[in-house]
Amino acid sequence: QKEVEQNSGPLSVPEGAIASLNCTYSDRGSQSFFWYRQYSGKSPELIMSIYSNGDKEDGRFTAQLNKASQYVSLLIRDSQPSDSATYLCAVNIRGGTSYDKVIFGPGTSLSVIP
Amino acid sequence: DAGITQSPRYKITETGRQVTLMCHQTWSHSYMFWYRQDLGHGLRLIYYSAAADITDKGEVPDGYVVSRSKTENFPLTLESATRSQTSVYFCASSDLGANYGYTFGSGTRLTVV
Numbered sequence: 001q002k003e004v005e006q007n008s009g010p011l012s013v014p015e016g017a018i019a020s021l022n023c024t025y026s027d028r029g030s031q032s033f034f035w036y037r038q039y040s041g042k043s044p045e046l047i048m049s050i051y052s053n054g055d056k057e058d059g060r061f062t063a064q065l066n067k068a069s070q071y072v073s074l075l076i077r078d079s080q081p082s083d084s085a086t087y088l089c090a091v092n093i094r095g096g097t098s099y100d101k102v103i104f105g106p107g108t109s110l111s112v113i114p
Numbered sequence: 115d116a117g118i119t120q121s122p123r124y125k126i127t128e129t130g131r132q133v134t135l136m137c138h139q140t141w142s143h144s145y146m147f148w149y150r151q152d153l154g155h156g157l158r159l160i161y162y163s164a165a166a167d168i169t170d171k172g173e174v175p176d177g178y179v180v181s182r183s184k185t186e187n188f189p190l191t192l193e194s195a196t197r198s199q200t201s202v203y204f205c206a207s208s209d210l211g212a213n214y215g216y217t218f219g220s221g222t223r224l225t226v227v
Contacts, residue, residue, distance in 0.1 A: 044218050092213055
């Protein structure tokens with residue numbers, strides 16, 4: 001059973017601080033990694049994708065990938081109350097003779113305190 | 115309107131009834147997916163489709179049926195609804211498949227009583 005694990009939280013950070021969200025995955029063959037943000041009662045929204053080891057930055061968001069450790073993280077700099085949401089880590093699973101598919105972690109709830 | 119739309123937004127049905135959740139996308143994306151989201155389990159893949167007339171099972175397919183006769187539509191049918199199928203159902207689509215991220219619909223909240 002391929003798995004994606006995250007700390008469920010809630011993670012609370014003060015406004016302006018760095019929020020660090022972590023994710024581990026079990027399938028060593030995974031090639032694509034994603035972070036989705038989901039506000040309460042809404043659908044998930046893709047905010048970052050990363051495919052190579054190292055860091056990828058997009059505005060206040062930085063995704064970090066370490067395939068050897070099977071670890072991916074998301075850093076949110078200068079956290080704002082509007083960043084309060086659940087963050088879902090997602091990983092592609094190689095389908096072998098079938099098609100690749102994506103499985104999701106349970107999500108980490110982030111609360112940014114003004 | 116362009117995008118991915120799900121209907122209905124809310125549905126209450128009785129145990130044993132058949133119910134169909136609709137998903138329609140206007141981008142002509144090849145790939146479409148159905149997930150369910152439950153507290154404690156996160157998002158779990160039910161079925162996915164790589165193209166019209168090509169579908170495959172995900173993590174939790176039992177009790178569900180899908181079809182994809184047209185690229186833009188991917189309906190999900192619960193053949194005989196059970197209380198354990200009470201959930202929020204999300205449809206998603208992608209033009210390039212599992213390696214490039216998805217766009218999700220707004221979801222259908224289904225309650226089976």
